[in-house]
Amino acid sequence: MTVVVQNIQRAAPEEIEGLGKAGVATVHEAQGRTGLLSSRMRPIYAGAQIAGSAVTISAPPGDNWMIHVAIEQLRPGDVLVLAPTSPCDNGYFGDLLATSAMARGCRGLVIDAGVRDIRDLTGMGFPVWSSAVSAQGTVKETLGSVNVPIVCAGAHVEPGDVIVADDDGVCVVKRADAASVLKKANERLANEEAKRQRLAAGELGLDIYSMRERLAEKGLKYV
Amino acid sequence: MTVVVQNIQRAAPEEIEGLGKAGVATVHEAQGRTGLLSSRMRPIYAGAQIAGSAVTISAPPGDNWMIHVAIEQLRPGDVLVLAPTSPCDNGYFGDLLATSAMARGCRGLVIDAGVRDIRDLTGMGFPVWSSAVSAQGTVKETLGSVNVPIVCAGAHVEPGDVIVADDDGVCVVKRADAASVLKKANERLANEEAKRQRLAAGELGLDIYSMRERLAEKGLKYV
Amino acid sequence: MTVVVQNIQRAAPEEIEGLGKAGVATVHEAQGRTGLLSSRMRPIYAGAQIAGSAVTISAPPGDNWMIHVAIEQLRPGDVLVLAPTSPCDNGYFGDLLATSAMARGCRGLVIDAGVRDIRDLTGMGFPVWSSAVSAQGTVKETLGSVNVPIVCAGAHVEPGDVIVADDDGVCVVKRADAASVLKKANERLANEEAKRQRLAAGELGLDIYSMRERLAEKGLKYV
């Protein structure tokens, strides 16, 4: 029941980089509006935009022991993803753990629980997306698991899946889909750039997207 | 049931500017503590302070079709105000719609739902007050209405009413009351400035507002 | 039932300063994980870190009269701590009251209710930890008490207790415990600094804290 899976597969680095550049909203659209974590997941500071491979943690409420275990499993470019086995807003993670994670090349933390030392974390440039901020610490008494499938903030995450996170939230891309999602995301970005220029010039979405006829069919009346 | 009202009346520009300068807390007091939207409405970035005429949108949950329709109705100085017909935290609005709205002179968006692309919106200087941030997009399947009376975050808003928004939240002033509320707001501001100087000099509110006698009457005891 | 206690005891200034430098997470750990206020208490701007002696206010919902009374009781280095007698998100406090409190040497406000004028408060550098932001003002009709024991955001606060507040939240230290808690906090800080250097060099918490054996005993399996 309590296990650490040591060898996980990861997506190709160039796929991960590309998804990170596309950002959460575009990636989420590109994969058919799936994989978004709950909007209660908020960044501790504005402006960070990352992507990385998920090292997952299933942890008991109020117990951060498994984070120490997970850090040993980190490879450069990974992102820690923690789901408590029941709701808890304790501060599982602070500046010491961040120091250790950064030393292993970790790009950030996604945690459906609390985090603390956020002024230090901000100063270190270690981004965290969490559902709470709390100075309430945790114990090291009960085991959990590392690199098992988890449900984090309403999304199913497998170890090695690609995590994309920015100011809009957090999205998970299945490892096997990374290449195809990246392709669609890049197509969307190109298409959006063209639209942006026409909209900035004053053209209306009603005309660009040819919406007027369908609105009339549905029964919209102008008075 | 689904309609776009094209010609709405707006308050005078100088009234709108004045209310914007006074800010939400002062305007709310000046009109007898009415018109405040729920405190769940938060700005996506700190420091914006706007006022404008409401172009209202009643939209189904998870459907942003009517925003495209509403943008055509915008005049320079307007503010979009969207209330979903049932609670929804989807991201109805992002940088493409903001580009289009800005091209029409729109000053901002007030939305009792989600918004996305907030790093881009912040970079563009397009202020939004929302009840959520979410990358979850919306569809364009069901009609709503534009420029009808709505209840947004607990406040009744008519098209053409004046929307005032800043870091404290969002307040609506009925169009017909704009001049009288502005007058009272300006009186409050003048009065507050005088009080501020006395308070900064160390005088107490207890004395400035002559509260001591009434406190004693009510039974307050010092021990 | 309604009373103002005028002479309260305070901790020694050097204890208060030391606790403020240690910060909330460290102080909370140092006193055995007690005294933390609910994580719903958030700062109105990032980066403030204070400590001071509590001047407590028990106030009715929607009535800020007692803040005026409390301000007269402030000494330089104090922190106002307000708990409403029932839940209320009204904006009890704004820039005028802050002007008055600053003139008395007040270091900040902790309030399990709403605050307003937050752009002005931010500009003035007057830090507030609150459970809400709302422009909705209050009346001056009903009495409460000043410098009585209160429960604020789930923590028991006596007048003269030391309040520590930063980006992680708010913690209360009993006045009589200030010296011993400071001693333990400083020991933790020294210990953490040594750990930080080892972690930054790539050593693992698993080894530094000798966790491997206990994990194996508890049944953790690596696969």
Place this chain on the structure above:
Amino acid sequence: MTVVVQNIQRAAPEEIEGLGKAGVATVHEAQGRTGLLSSRMRPIYAGAQIAGSAVTISAPPGDNWMIHVAIEQLRPGDVLVLAPTSPCDNGYFGDLLATSAMARGCRGLVIDAGVRDIRDLTGMGFPVWSSAVSAQGTVKETLGSVNVPIVCAGAHVEPGDVIVADDDGVCVVKRADAASVLKKANERLANEEAKRQRLAAGELGLDIYSMRERLAEKGLKYV
């Protein structure tokens, strides 16, 4: 600013009775899915189903003085509807006020705040839809208004509008629309009864509503 409107118009008794029999879900559909109060409004006991004319109350947080004033305005068949001017979960209403309201023929209370003495209210058969239960009482210090337009739990209510409430929640029907909404509601009820018999016999909604073709057009695939 503070006023009691004494003579309000009400819908015809037979319209009110009919709407009450139709129930909230049907009435809400019949008027185009408008007028529903927030789902946070819950009955204090299961099984009550009422309709009546709204006597509205705008009350300060934590102050129930205006309920006494409103009770004098009640006519047999009326329903009290209270919205606090800012969020408050205090218990504004208990068995004494219910005794008084029942003596005037009141059918129930809809309150976006707290209620208490709920065992007594249940025993008396006085139904209440509220957003909270709390023994926390209120004061009688500050005025509000009676029979003015209010926004209650997100819905706009005018005095004399028809309030329909049952286990599904609370819905408001504009007084002028009562007759036409009742007509549509009765048509829906007749239609539903026919549908119910076919569905109970095992026919599928897919066939009764001829959905199969449109589902295929939209792209639904069976695998």
Place this chain on the structure above:
Amino acid sequence: MTVVVQNIQRAAPEEIEGLGKAGVATVHEAQGRTGLLSSRMRPIYAGAQIAGSAVTISAPPGDNWMIHVAIEQLRPGDVLVLAPTSPCDNGYFGDLLATSAMARGCRGLVIDAGVRDIRDLTGMGFPVWSSAVSAQGTVKETLGSVNVPIVCAGAHVEPGDVIVADDDGVCVVKRADAASVLKKANERLANEEAKRQRLAAGELGLDIYSMRERLAEKGLKYV
């Protein structure tokens, strides 16, 4: 830091019985509107009304070990009161613990966390007031304390204080105040009974409480 206090003082049995009969709303008023727990504390079934002496438990999140310890401290007529040291909705308590507590004469449980087996608890007639229902169990790994002062759902509770609980919520009466609060509660009950008869006969609170003059002074207008 972790302790069990074995000999606590309790209020007199007749005081406890009297407070239980008066009920939460009356007791809360009688002691000047203090001591009420948050309205998030709800009974698992309707109709229970109890009073008893608090045996308090401070427990870690997700760990119910100390309940076993506390049960040994129970005397007939006691009520268990549990506050987790940080927010947690786990089911700390089910039918086996209730069987054990009932065997010791325990009258009920007040817990600012989750409870489970609620169909069994209802069948056994063991009342619980909790902030959650959850089948999620807990571990037995970390110590807490029994019979120390706690803050439970926002109220300060000392061991031996009188807990009163019914459908309206939960209220705590300080042990030393039990006799005087009971006296005031009984006066209120007598007074309320007289008022109830006059109100049921159709007299208005406006007249019984002589409110008309004061309302006019405050500026209330009838139109």
Place this chain on the structure above:
Amino acid sequence: MTVVVQNIQRAAPEEIEGLGKAGVATVHEAQGRTGLLSSRMRPIYAGAQIAGSAVTISAPPGDNWMIHVAIEQLRPGDVLVLAPTSPCDNGYFGDLLATSAMARGCRGLVIDAGVRDIRDLTGMGFPVWSSAVSAQGTVKETLGSVNVPIVCAGAHVEPGDVIVADDDGVCVVKRADAASVLKKANERLANEEAKRQRLAAGELGLDIYSMRERLAEKGLKYV
């Protein structure tokens, strides 16, 4: 992207019946504390206890079209499980759909959204576990999927998994694990019955579970 999977595998009927009799708390323990849905999932009436095979629905916010599609896929003994693709408290399901589902042998509905007609559903004996009650209806405009893996209220559910639901909440058992979990659940039930008798006779958990030594080792002090 939008699909109906028609042939799903189900657990053996005797496994399903056994899990239903064991109930949520026992089943959840028996499978190592996994599979529990969020505690926001509450039954619309007390006392129902069911188990069945999941027919899953992924539906857009505010759109119940796919429920009609799913009903055709029901076999006797199934349970509908609906997760909206983004949060929504609309009433997706009422008495007509329940009539149709019951005609197909459906045992109940688990929905992380709203339900309506709850008085009728209660009268019909059709149990529902939902996160909201709301009369707000839905449209039939946008497709979703039936019998695909979903995350419902924080738990991962595959079509054909066993759903167990009672007053404590909802738990999912993977189809392949049904037999082994049932075996462990039955062992727990037998063990609990023996413990219950000893506890009812006044023995303490401290002794039955031999806790005293370990408590002392951890440092618990009796004073």
